[in-house]
Amino acid sequence: MTVDNRPAEEYWNARYSESSQIWSGKPNVELVDEVEGLIPGSALDLGCGEGADAIWLAQQGxxxxGVDISSVALSRAAQHAEDAGVADRIDWQQHELGKSFPDGTFDLVSAQFLHSLAELPRETILRAAAESVAPGGILLIEGHLGFPDVEKHADHPDIHFPTPAEVIADVGLEDGRWEILVAREHERKQVIDGKLLTRRDSTVKARRLPI
Incomplete structure (x- = not known):
């Protein structure tokens, strides 16, 4: 469902322009937990925002x-990568996912919290993400299972957050080409607008079977 009718790029540039930093600057916890121990190769970070996940991945080798729709976010991400000394390990690309997608295949494709109040064809994007995983590679999808503050978002009751089982079915990970490594729901603490809130998230991690 589209809640904000502005073009997606306009929406996200306005969102990032609200302050000099939107996100924490730290990599997503589930990304770190699920990727540590993997042999580094090529990685695709979808919806990279201000670059924390991409920078952490680059630091691991x-x-x-890194892909995002917002030129504002990508500019910040590039500066953060320079500051971290890993600019040469990251290729920043601007894409409106669902309309364009990076070329090539990758050993790791990470989609962390691909949710938006602007138009976002999430299932289409995640299917393209799955197709971009190299044989033997990993697809990691992290998503919310609801709003952190239900009262604040009570006017959006028809927005659906898919469960891990629904993600697996929607993306087509049951076609014999994938090994499901993780499919779970979990709680996470998050500070939003100065309040410590508990929200439920979902993790799907799958390995594309070698041909």
């Missing part, structure tokens, strides 16, 4: 392609 991955060659990263």
């Amino acid at each position: 991955w060659q990263v392609t």
